[in-house]
Amino acid sequence: MQEIVVLRWGHRPQRDARLTTHVALTARALGASGFLLSDTVDKKLEETVEKVTANWGGKFFFEMGTTWKSSVRDWKAKGGIVVHLTVYGENMQASPVLYRIRQSGKNVLVIVGSQKVPKEFFSDGVSDFNVAVGNQPHSECAALAVFLDRFFEGKELAKGFQKAKIKVVPQERGKKTIVEC
Numbered sequence: 001m002q003e004i005v006v007l008r009w010g011h012r013p014q015r016d017a018r019l020t021t022h023v024a025l026t027a028r029a030l031g032a033s034g035f036l037l038s039d040t041v042d043k044k045l046e047e048t049v050e051k052v053t054a055n056w057g058g059k060f061f062f063e064m065g066t067t068w069k070s071s072v073r074d075w076k077a078k079g080g081i082v083v084h085l086t087v088y089g090e091n092m093q094a095s096p097v098l099y100r101i102r103q104s105g106k107n108v109l110v111i112v113g114s115q116k117v118p119k120e121f122f123s124d125g126v127s128d129f130n131v132a133v134g135n136q137p138h139s140e141c142a143a144l145a146v147f148l149d150r151f152f153e154g155k156e157l158a159k160g161f162q163k164a165k166i167k168v169v170p171q172e173r174g175k176k177t178i179v180e181c
């Protein structure tokens with residue numbers, strides 16, 4: 001089973017805190033194994049994500065402060081491939097790019113930007129695939145969600161999260177949870 005880790009580049013703590021939190025929580029909820037906040041440190045963000053994981057279960061790691069260059073280098077050295085989500089990439093609906101990523105059988109580091117990304121991200125020294133979730137600009141959170149959902153074919157939505165302290169009991173109406181102390 002191929003694993004996915006998400007690298008968020010360009011986070012500005014004052015400006016992007018909420019959106020980056022959403023990107024990390026989307027990564028966790030939709031099947032990624034971990035999250036790398038590259039080139040910067042944001043303790044508050046780390047706390048939020050780790051608290052969610054502690055309460056809602058599952059295995060999900062959060063790391064920050066490492067440069068994107070060394071993360072990409074280490075990832076490739078371990079045999080993984082890199083997918084850069086960008087509006088300029090190969091359209092994941094209109095091309096076989098997702099099939100090619102699956103066919104590689106390798107673990108995937110998915111890079112999402114924030115502000116304008118370094119142009120090296122587009123080069124084959126960094127990204128094995130530049131993937132567009134449609135060729136219209138939208139959001140890193142939306143792009144990541146669609147990519148993960150297509151990659152895992154929706155199965156991630158039904159998976160259980162081990163050692164959860166809080167579990168939702170799905171209801172037709174109202175809100176029901178089981179809370180374990």
Ligand SMILES: C[S@@+](CC[C@H](N)C(=O)[O-])C[C@H]1O[C@@H](n2cnc3c(N)ncnc32)[C@H](O)[C@@H]1O
Nearest residue numbers: 085086087112113116132133136138139140143
């Ligand atoms: C809001 S965009 C800003 C991009 C920035 N203005 C630039 O020119 O590079 C932030 C991130 O969302 C992701 N993104 C936005 N639209 C996308 C699309 N259609 N397909 C894939 N990723 C997309 C990319 O990862 C991008 O780096």
